[in-house]
Amino acid sequence: MADNVSKTMNPQLDRRGFLKGCTMAAAALGLSEAMIPRLVEAAANAERPRVIWLHFQECTGCTESLLRASHPDLARLLLDIISLDYHETVMAAAGHQAEQNLHDTVNNHPFLLVVEGAIPTKENGIYCMIAGKTAMEILAEVAPKASAIIAIGSCATFGGVQAAAPNPTGAVGVQDLVSGKPIVNIPGCPPNPISFLGTILHYLTFNRLPVLDSLNRPLFAYGRRIHDHCERRAHFDEGRFVEQFGDEFHKLGYCLYKVGCKGPETFSNCPAVRFNDVEVWPVSVGHGCIGCTEPNFWDTMTPFYERLPMAKIPGGGIIDSADNVGKTVLGVTAAAVGIHAAVGIGKRLIKGKKEE
Numbered sequence: 014m015a016d017n018v019s020k021t022m023n024p025q026l027d028r029r030g031f032l033k034g035c036t037m038a039a040a041a042l043g044l045s046e047a048m049i050p051r052l053v054e055a056a057a058n059a060e061r062p063r064v065i066w067l068h069f070q071e072c073t074g075c076t077e078s079l080l081r082a083s084h085p086d087l088a089r090l091l092l093d094i095i096s097l098d099y100h101e102t103v104m105a106a107a108g109h110q111a112e113q114n115l116h117d118t119v120n121n122h123p124f125l126l127v128v129e130g131a132i133p134t135k136e137n138g139i140y141c142m143i144a145g146k147t148a149m150e151i152l153a154e155v156a157p158k159a160s161a162i163i164a165i166g167s168c169a170t171f172g173g174v175q176a177a178a179p180n181p182t183g184a185v186g187v188q189d190l191v192s193g194k195p196i197v198n199i200p201g202c203p204p205n206p207i208s209f210l211g212t213i214l215h216y217l218t219f220n221r222l223p224v225l226d227s228l229n230r231p232l233f234a235y236g237r238r239i240h241d242h243c244e245r246r247a248h249f250d251e252g253r254f255v256e257q258f259g260d261e262f263h264k265l266g267y268c269l270y271k272v273g274c275k276g277p278e279t280f281s282n283c284p285a286v287r288f289n290d291v292e293v294w295p296v297s298v299g300h301g302c303i304g305c306t307e308p309n310f311w312d313t314m315t316p317f318y319e320r321l322p323m324a325k326i327p328g329g330g331i332i333d334s335a336d337n338v339g340k341t342v343l344g345v346t347a348a349a350v351g352i353h354a355a356v357g358i359g360k361r362l363i364k365g366k367k368e369e
Contacts, residue, residue, distance in 0.1 A: 038211045043233050048218075061093075062217065063124040065115060065155060066100040069141050069148040070175050070184055071130030075166035076102050078203040078288075091210055094217070098124065101143075112144050119158055125216070126159035128152070128187050131168040131175055135183030152190060161195045161222060162187060165209055167305055170198040170229075177311040188229060197222055198229040202305035205286050208234040228308065230280070239276035239302050242284045245269065263299060273318040274301030281306040 036049055066076075079091065080103070097103070098118040099111065106114055118124055130148075133140035138147035146154075156162060164170045164187040176184040188196050199208050212231055215223045223231040240246065248254070248268040255263040255272050263272075270277070279302050283294045296302055304314040 038214045061096040063098050063118055063122050064095045065124050066127040068101045069130030069132050071168045075129050075203040079206045082206040119155055123160050126162045128164050128169045129166055131173045131184035133182035133184050140182040156191045163197045165199045167200045167202045170200040171308040174311045195222055196229050200306040207286050234282045235280045239279045239281055243276055269301040271320050275304035275314045276302040279304040279307055
């Protein structure tokens with residue numbers, strides 16, 4: 014079945030694209046140039062690790078973002094690195110044949126498990142069923158036999174939008190149901206494909222998962238606040254804000270804080286890695302961050318177009334890790350930020366006086 018996937022969807026990636034993809038992953042991981050050959054060697058290993066990819070409550074957006082990434086074609090690169098034995102969206106098999114592939118891999122081979130989508134738990138999980146089994150039953154059968162688990166997307170990591178209050182299906186993330194197995198959370202709606210590829214390559218190269226934060230997110234991708242490496246940060250520091258979408262300040266690229274940007278309390282590599290091969294991400298094209306890499310963002314970050322309370326914004330400067338700011342997000346005082354913003358506004362007033 015994996016061969017069928019390779020033949021139909023994954024013509025051999027040229028050497029240049031292969032090296033470029035590995036180099037991008039190395040950069041995302043923060044590895045030196047000296048480590049790139051080792052990364053390439055691991056990626057080119059003929060013994061491709063088997064991967065089972067389960068889909069539960071989700072929109073398949075995480076898979077779509079991966080399949081549509083190109084230059085290099087990350088989907089082809091990834092399919093050259095792994096043996097994708099079961100994936101309901103892209104596999105050639107269907108019905109009983111597909112389920113047999115899943116059964117054979119689970120019982121006869123070591124494998125990595127990737128989960129996309131939340132798991133409903135209300136009423137014994139009847140809100141998501143595949144081949145007569147609930148998502149809860151499938152996860153309970155497959156997860157204990159996996160070498161490691163990667164939860165991809167905010168649904169699989171924290172429950173997703175379907176877990177928004179009042180959470181009628183009892184949707185939860187993988188880590189709420191599985192214990193005793195290493196779990197990596199790669200949240201985002203969707204996450205950047207490089208974050209997923211980097212995690213896979215790190216595992217293959219070093220035979221271990223990357224360093225994680227307290228939410229089980231890889232630090233190489235989620236170790237810094239968006240606010241601290243956003244190209245609009247200088248405008249925040251100087252007190253230059255968009256007042257409403259489409260105004261003069263919006264056209265000038267000013268900070269989106271006042272129209273609801275959640276970058277000050279969101280951790281992700283979006284400003285550095287970006288999306289879609291055209292060097293953009295939501296904030297760069299004029300839409301504020303909605304905080305989709307954070308737990309419960311669908312409840313805690315809404316209304317999306319209203320500014321954050323000042324008490325939620327950490328002080329200026331680069332912070333050590335997401336763990337150090339977690340308490341701030343819950344309401345630790347941000348008096349320093351108030352002073353910081355006031356200084357910026359003061360500078361503008363002084364400048365205006367001088368011009369007069």
